[in-house]
Amino acid sequence: MFSFAFLADNQHLGLTEIVAPPKPSFTVVQINELETPGSFIQPKSFVLTVGAAFRDNPDGLRGHIEHLAQQGAVAVGFGISTVFGRIPDAVVDAARKNNVGLFEVSRPVPFATILSAVHEEQNRRTTAEQEKRAYLHQQLLQAQEKLTQTATAGDIKALTRDAATTLEARVTIKDPNGLLIAEQVSRAFNAMKKTYSSSYRMSSSAAAGRPYTVDVTSTRTLTDEDRSLIRHYAGLAATLLSRPAHLRRLHNQLNSFALRIHLGITDKEELYSGAVDTPVDREGFTRPIVIAAQSPRGMQAVVEGLDREASKSDRLLHVLDVDETTFLMVVRPDVTVRDVLDALGEHRDRVRIAAGSPMLLARLTLDHVNQLVSRTRTLRPGDVSRANDSGLPWLRDPTVAHALAARREEIFGRLISFDAAHGTDYETTLAVFLRHGARLGEAAEALGVHRHTVRTRMAKIEKLCEIDLENPAHFSEAYLAMTAFEDGAG
Numbered sequence: 001m002f003s004f005a006f007l008a009d010n011q012h013l014g015l016t017e018i019v020a021p022p023k024p025s026f027t028v029v030q031i032n033e034l035e036t037p038g039s040f041i042q043p044k045s046f047v048l049t050v051g052a053a054f055r056d057n058p059d060g061l062r063g064h065i066e067h068l069a070q071q072g073a074v075a076v077g078f079g080i081s082t083v084f085g086r087i088p089d090a091v092v093d094a095a096r097k098n099n100v101g102l103f104e105v106s107r108p109v110p111f112a113t114i115l116s117a118v119h120e121e122q123n124r125r126t127t128a129e130q131e132k133r134a135y136l137h138q139q140l141l142q143a144q145e146k147l148t149q150t151a152t153a154g155d156i157k158a159l160t161r162d163a164a165t166t167l168e169a170r171v172t173i174k175d176p177n178g179l180l181i182a183e184q185v186s187r188a189f190n191a192m193k194k195t196y197s198s199s200y201r202m203s204s205s206a207a208a209g210r211p212y213t214v215d216v217t218s219t220r221t222l223t224d225e226d227r228s229l230i231r232h233y234a235g236l237a238a239t240l241l242s243r244p245a246h247l248r249r250l251h252n253q254l255n256s257f258a259l260r261i262h263l264g265i266t267d268k269e270e271l272y273s274g275a276v277d278t279p280v281d282r283e284g285f286t287r288p289i290v291i292a293a294q295s296p297r298g299m300q301a302v303v304e305g306l307d308r309e310a311s312k313s314d315r316l317l318h319v320l321d322v323d324e325t326t327f328l329m330v331v332r333p334d335v336t337v338r339d340v341l342d343a344l345g346e347h348r349d350r351v352r353i354a355a356g357s358p359m360l361l362a363r364l365t366l367d368h369v370n371q372l373v374s375r376t377r378t379l380r381p382g383d384v385s386r387a388n389d390s391g392l393p394w395l396r397d398p399t400v401a402h403a404l405a406a407r408r409e410e411i412f413g414r415l416i417s418f419d420a421a422h423g424t425d426y427e428t429t430l431a432v433f434l435r436h437g438a439r440l441g442e443a444a445e446a447l448g449v450h451r452h453t454v455r456t457r458m459a460k461i462e463k464l465c466e467i468d469l470e471n472p473a474h475f476s477e478a479y480l481a482m483t484a485f486e487d488g489a490g
Contacts, residue, residue, distance in 0.1 A: 001025040001026070001027055001044075002025055002026055002029075002046075002118055002121060002122075003024055003025045004021055004024060004025065004075065004101065005024065006121065007046075007103075007117070010117055012113070013105075013109060013113060013114055013117060014105055014106030014108065015077065015104070015105060015106075015114075016103060016104040016106070017101075017103055018078075018087065018092060018095070018102040018103060018104055019092065019096055019101055019102035020101060021074050021075040021101025022100070022101065026045060026046040026074050027044040028045050028046070029046045029048065029077075029114060029115055029118045030042065030045055030047060030048070031048045031049070031115070032047050032049050032068075033050065033052045035053040035060075035064065036064075036067060037067075037068075037071070038071065039071070041068060041071035041073055043071075043072035044072060044074050045072065045073050045074065046073070046074065046075050046076075046077060047068055047073045047075070047077065048079065048105065048111045048114060048115075049077070049079065050079040050081045050083045050084065051078065055083050058084070058088045058090055059090050061088055061090045061094065062090045062091075062094040063094075064094075065091060065095055065100060066097075068100065069099065069100045073100060074100065074101060075100060075103060076091070076095065076100060076101070076102050077103045077104075077105045077111075077114065078102065078103070078104060078105065079105040079111060080104065080105065080106060080107040081107060087104055136223075136225050137225075140225045140228055140229060143166045143229050144229060144232045146162060146166070147159060147163060147166075147229070147232060147236055148232075148236065150162050151239065151240060155240075156182050156237060156240045156241065157184070159233065159240065160172075160173065160182040160183070160184040160233075160237070161184040163184070163216075163229070163230075163233040164184040164185060164186045164189075165184075165186050165187075166229065167216060167218060167230070168218060168219070168220065169185075169186055169216050169218035169219075170184070170185045170186070170189050170191075170215075170216070170217045170218075171183070171184050171185075171214070171215070171216050171233075172214070173212060173214055173215075173237055173241075174212065174213045174215070176211060181212070182237075188219075189217075189218070189219060190219050193219040194219065195217050195218065195219055196217070196218050196219075196220065197215065197216065197217045197218075198215075198216045198222050199214065199215050199216075200214040200216075200230055200231060201213055201214075202214060202234045202237065212237075212241065214233065214237065216230055279318045279330045279331050279361075280332065280333075281332055281333050281334070283360075284360050284361055284362065285359060285360055286330045286331065286333060286359065286360075286361040287330065287331050287333050287335060287356060287357070287358050287359075288329075288330050288355075288356040288359070288368060288369065288372060289328070289329045289330070289331065289340060289353065289354070289356065289372070290326060290327070290328050290329075290353070290354045290355075290372035290375070290376055291327060291352070291353050291376075292325055292326040292351060292352040292353075292373075292376040292377075293325050293326070293350065293351050294325065294351075296324045296325055298325070298347075298351075299324070299325050299326070299327060301347060302344065302347045302350075303317070303319060303327065305344060305345060305346075305347055306319075306340075306343055306344065309343040310343075317329065318330045318331070322369065328372070330361070337353070337355045337384060337386055340355075341353075348382065349381060350381050350382070351382075352379035352382075352383055353376070353379075353383070353385065354372040354373070354375035354376045354379070354384075355372075355385070355386050356368060356372055356387055378405075380405060404480055404481050407478075407481040408481035411430075411465045411467065411481060412427055412430070412482065414465055415430060418464060426457060426460065426461050426464070428447070429447060429454065429461065430458075430461050430465075430478070430482075431482060432447055433454065433458060433469075434475070434478060434479045434482055438469060438470075438475060440454050440455060
């Protein structure tokens with residue numbers, strides 16, 4: 001909304017109020033010289049006109065002003081021009097009769113100047129709102145980070161105190177029976193003033209899933225950012241409340257593990273069985289996976305991301321640094337490569353992954369790990385080498401792998417770039433065509449298009465990539481370039 005006072009305060013706009021508008025503001029300014037503009041007039045608009053359609057019929061302006069009022073105009077800016085050297089009396093009378101504001105626009109001022117002023121004000125407001133939102137978002141992130149850092153110390157009282165201080169409120173946590181677990185009051189909180197409250201129910205394993213309650217009472221209106229912070233605090237508090245029992249169980253397991261070592265238990269399988277959250281199934285099988293990042297910082301970020309995902313299922317990570325950018329991870333055999341890719345999230349395109357087949361944990365050796373590490377070194381960021389890829393070990397020869405990787409970039413990289421620029425889907429078409437052994441009918445069915453469409457696409461693809469897929473050598477080369485590093489299902 002824009003105020004008429006805003007227009008009046010800008011003296012260079014040359015506006016003089018003749019009839020006060022019924023409302024102090026408008027939503028849009030528009031120029032109209034149509035005799036009956038009808039639906040072109042927007043509700044709550046400020047209409048600018050010189051009355052050109054009524055040059056020879058000034059009295060017709062009465063009905064025109066009435067028409068504008070009916071369409072929702074709240075005011076009219078009548079421009080002094082060669083059409084009318086002053087505002088006709090009919091316009092003034094009609095404006096008063098129809099309760100429409102009327103402003104005189106001085107002759108030297110073009111309507112574009114008024115339009116520009118309104119647009120500039122709109123841009124200023126939009127920019128200010130964006131800057132405000134960005135500032136509030138940054139403040140929220142900083143507050144969330146501070147609460148997270150406090151929570152790492154495991155002190156529910158300190159966490160609640162920080163939340164109360166940030167929110168300038170009284171914050172309490174009650175258990176499922178209504179007993180007070182924690183309460184902190186900010187110095188800025190004044191119980192004598194009007195208060196605003198918000199409650200949040202959270203579950204904690206400490207109460208077997210029964211809800212704990214967070215209550216926040218503030219002397220100021222709680223914003224969306226405040227409510228986001230409350231939810232963040234509640235999540236951290238729930239973690240702390242469930243931690244004691246969980247940590248006690250883990251400590252007991254670690255004590256048992258240490259006792260096994262003290263008693264001289266040397267059998268690897270039996271020794272590892274005393275570890276916390278052993279990554280094996282009932283038969284003792286595990287799955288080794290080597291992940292290589294692009295930098296030490298990148299590896300740290302990947303491990304931390306995997307740990308966050310594991311924590312959601314109350315599981316621990318089993319990782320071993322191989323070097324500063326590469327690590328071994330062992331998981332239960334039922335954890336697929338697809339599960340790992342999903343857990344990697346935004347990092348999946350920045351790492352190289354070599355996954356082994358499920359095997360007995362007792363038979364996992366350093367040689368197995370080194371083989372997986374060697375496989376990662378033949379890959380590009382985002383590539384995955386799976387256990388079922390090992391049927392052709394010569395494909396993992398560095399010379400062969402690099403040659404196929406280069407050829408894949410020549411073929412599929414070219415198609416990816418072309419698809420991005422032209423909105424086509426030639427990369428997928430080629431992949432499906434190769435997978436179905438150049439059988440047009442099967443490829444068309446898989447793609448959900450007509451055979452002729454596939455044939456046309458393939459002709460274009462062969463031209464773009466400078467290959468002849470009827471040539472067995474070209475076909476085999478393209479197929480191996482696609483499948484040697486393929487990121488398929490787990």
